[in-house]
Amino acid sequence: TQLLEQSPQFLSIQEGENLTVYCNSSSVFSSLQWYRQEPGEGPVLLVTVVTGGEVKKLKRLTFQFGDARKDSSLHITAAQPGDTGLYLCAGERNDYKLSFGAGTTVTVRA
Amino acid sequence: DTEVTQTPKHLVMGMTNKKSLKCEQHMGHRAMYWYKQKAKKPPELMFVYSYEKLSINESVPSRFSPECPNSSLLNLHLHALQPEDSALYLCASSHPGTNNNEQFFGPGTRLTVL
Numbered sequence: 001t002q003l004l005e006q007s008p009q010f011l012s013i014q015e016g017e018n019l020t021v022y023c024n025s026s027s028v029f030s031s032l033q034w035y036r037q038e039p040g041e042g043p044v045l046l047v048t049v050v051t052g053g054e055v056k057k058l059k060r061l062t063f064q065f066g067d068a069r070k071d072s073s074l075h076i077t078a079a080q081p082g083d084t085g086l087y088l089c090a091g092e093r094n095d096y097k098l099s100f101g102a103g104t105t106v107t108v109r110a
Numbered sequence: 111d112t113e114v115t116q117t118p119k120h121l122v123m124g125m126t127n128k129k130s131l132k133c134e135q136h137m138g139h140r141a142m143y144w145y146k147q148k149a150k151k152p153p154e155l156m157f158v159y160s161y162e163k164l165s166i167n168e169s170v171p172s173r174f175s176p177e178c179p180n181s182s183l184l185n186l187h188l189h190a191l192q193p194e195d196s197a198l199y200l201c202a203s204s205h206p207g208t209n210n211n212e213q214f215f216g217p218g219t220r221l222t223v224l
Contacts (some may be wrong), residue, residue, distance in 0.1 A: 030218055033139075033212060042215035043153070092211040096141060096166060096204075101150035103150050 006101030029091035037086040114216035133184040133201030142184040145200040
């Protein structure tokens with residue numbers, strides 16, 4: 001059973017469009033990380049959100065952490081082909097272990 | 111140095127072979143991890159070392175044997191693997207005791223078992 005439900009599983013959009021990926025749980029997390037992974041490579045940490053209600057921006061990427069620290073979203077504005085990849089959310093509940101969502105495969109067509 | 115390195119990048123082995131995967135980091139992190147990842151799936155935790163001691167073994171078969179020679183190095187020894195063990199093996203590190211468990215991943219070793 002996945003502790004973090006991530007949706008959608010697949011997303012294919014045209015360059016310039018916006019997209020949102022959701023990560024939901026019934027559990028409270030002390031922090032939540034978002035990673036992007038390209039084929040054949042390891043996940044790259046994009047951001048960590050820690051405080052309920054927190055919003056972080058990374059260029060065209062906006063990350064939100066829910067007030068209750070149970071859910072998070074990633075919004076990409078004006079997506080570019082370089083945004084293509086597998087997006088993973090991962091929540092920390094106790095030391096060392098991260099609970100990963102199933103991942104969202106994003107394809108941005110030129 | 112802010113990266114985790116892994117060698118080899120690719121490995122093909124037979125079911126009777128013995129091989130080792132290596133991981134190194136110089137960020138002063140004292141927790142290191144091995145994950146297994148199948149295509150289009152999230153990473154699955156295998157082992158965690160904290161301060162060079164094995165702290166978590168996620169019921170991994172004994173044909174996988176981890177080793178942490180020092181705080182910068184992590185090995186995964188492989189013996190008598192099965193074809194279903196073919197996957198991307200990822201190493202990660204983090205700084206335990208901080209407010210959030212930010213894990214930094216290496217590029218992985220693509221393992222194929224014939």
